[in-house]
Amino acid sequence: xxxxxxxxxxxxxxxxxxxWSISFPFVQILYVEQKSLLPGASTLFLSxxxxxxxxxxxxxxxxxxxxxxxxxxxxxxxxxxxxLALFGGVGMWLQADALAYTKASTCAFIxxxxxxFLPLIHAIKQRRIPNIRIIMAMIMVVIGVAWLSGVKPSExxxxxxxxxxxxxxxxxxxxxxxxxNPRYQNNRSLPITWxxxxxxxxxxxxxxxxxxxxxxxxxxxxxxxxxxxLVATMSLLCSIAAFGxxxxxxxxxxxxxxxxIYCTEPVFTSIVTMFLxxxxxxMIGHPIANETWxxxxxxxxxxxxxxxxxxxxxxxxxxxTSDQSHS
Numbered sequence: 001x002x003x004x005x006x007x008x009x010x011x012x013x014x015x016x017x018x019x020w021s022i023s024f025p026f027v028q029i030l031y032v033e034q035k036s037l038l039p040g041a042s043t044l045f046l047s048x049x050x051x052x053x054x055x056x057x058x059x060x061x062x063x064x065x066x067x068x069x070x071x072x073x074x075x076x077x078x079x080x081x082x083x084l085a086l087f088g089g090v091g092m093w094l095q096a097d098a099l100a101y102t103k104a105s106t107c108a109f110i111x112x113x114x115x116x117f118l119p120l121i122h123a124i125k126q127r128r129i130p131n132i133r134i135i136m137a138m139i140m141v142v143i144g145v146a147w148l149s150g151v152k153p154s155e156x157x158x159x160x161x162x163x164x165x166x167x168x169x170x171x172x173x174x175x176x177x178x179x180x181n182p183r184y185q186n187n188r189s190l191p192i193t194w195x196x197x198x199x200x201x202x203x204x205x206x207x208x209x210x211x212x213x214x215x216x217x218x219x220x221x222x223x224x225x226x227x228x229x230l231v232a233t234m235s236l237l238c239s240i241a242a243f244g245x246x247x248x249x250x251x252x253x254x255x256x257x258x259x260x261i262y263c264t265e266p267v268f269t270s271i272v273t274m275f276l277x278x279x280x281x282x283m284i285g286h287p288i289a290n291e292t293w294x295x296x297x298x299x300x301x302x303x304x305x306x307x308x309x310x311x312x313x314x315x316x317x318x319x320x321t322s323d324q325s326h327s
Contacts, residue, residue: 006315009252013261016245021268023238025276030230032286034221041221045211047096049221050231051089051204057235059197066194073191080184081192084247085199087175092200093207094168102161108266109151110162113169114176115141118259121177122316133314134256137307141263144303147296148266176262179247180255189248196247197239226284254316260308267301270294 027050034046098107116138119130130138158166178184184192212218222228250258273291281288 005249005252009249010257010261010312012245012249013253013258014264016242016249017262017265018268019237019242019245021265021272022276023234024269025273025280026230026234026238029277029280029284029286029288030227032281032288033224033226033230033284036286037224037227038217038221041217042211043099044097045208045213045217046221047099048093048204048208048211049218050234051092052201052208053222053231054235054239055197055200055204057232058239059194059201061235061240062190062194062197066191069191073195074187076184077187077191078195080178080181080187081195082199083178084175084192084196085203087171087178088196088243089200089203091168091171091175093204094164094171098161098164098168100161101159102165103151106149106151106162107165108149109146110165111169111172112141112145112263112266113166114173115259115263117170117173118176118256121173122256130256131314133310134316137260137311140303140307140310141260144300144307145263145266146300147303148270148300150296173259176250176255176258179250179258185251189244193240193244193247196243230280230284256316257311260311264304264308267297267304270297270301 027047030050031043031046035041095107095111119134119138123130129135208218209215222231270291274293275290277288278290
């Protein structure tokens with residue numbers, strides 16, 4: 001049966017996806033700032049350092065809300081939180097490293113592979129093919145994301161970057177499924193979110209230290225006020241708010257629906273990059289051009305939007321869980 005909070009959950013997952021989309025222009029601007037502080041820094045180092053600082057700040061900001069409750073964290077909350085940290089941390093790290101070996105458009109396209117993986121996994125588990133609405137939505141989303149990202153069939157070959165991105169998409173699929181697992185239906189969203197942030201920080205910080213050319217690079221790349229402001233904003237909006245909403249509300253909807261909603265991310269990204277980069281760039285003293293609207297944005301966005309509408313005409317059925325598990 002459909003959960004009574006189903007439609008509210010869909011709305012909040014859309015909000016979470018929008019908040020994730022903000023991170024892309026913020027990361028673009030942050031890298032410009034950090035490369036001015038540390039010329040020659042690799043994208044892999046900067047992305048790993050961003051994971052460590054972004055989720056480290058998020059862990060610290062949430063600490064007052066959980067510090068008195070840690071003794072009551074259950075074993076399954078630790079298990080789920082650390083699983084989410086593993087899937088999220090490794091997935092983001094693979095995705096960031098892949099950008100050194102493939103185009104960003106190709107990476108963006110392949111990353112949305114979880115919208116295909118999720119229905120296939122459920123089809124295998126249920127031993128029946130997905131219904132026609134799901135198949136139509138999958139096709140529309142794949143075409144829409146390809147159109148939005150500007151990827152060309154000739155660019156789709158399985159090199160190191162493409163393989164890593166595909167693996168990242170598979171790991172993100174496990175992250176989505178982890179939130180649907182009935183084993184964790186009694187877990188509370190705040191503890192698992194804080195544990196997730198702690199786990200990602202513990203994973204990323206030593207990785208950043210190892211990747212750095214010298215230990216001082218970690219402080220040099222973050223020595224400006226602008227760098228800290230950008231990272232802190234991402235910690236609040238793109239980590240605490242976005243993952244907090246996802247971890248709380250996704251269990252009220254089917255994972256296939258969630259995967260399709262998350263595929264609206266490139267649509268939101270295309271929209272916010274039409275005004276946000278230049279605005280923030282002026283604030284920190286880096287002239288950065290906005291992107292402009294294109295037919296790809298309109299066409300791809302329409303296809304992805306209609307794919308979600310088609311699924312909502314008859315959403316996949318999910319057994320409702322107790323509201324108490326999300327308090």
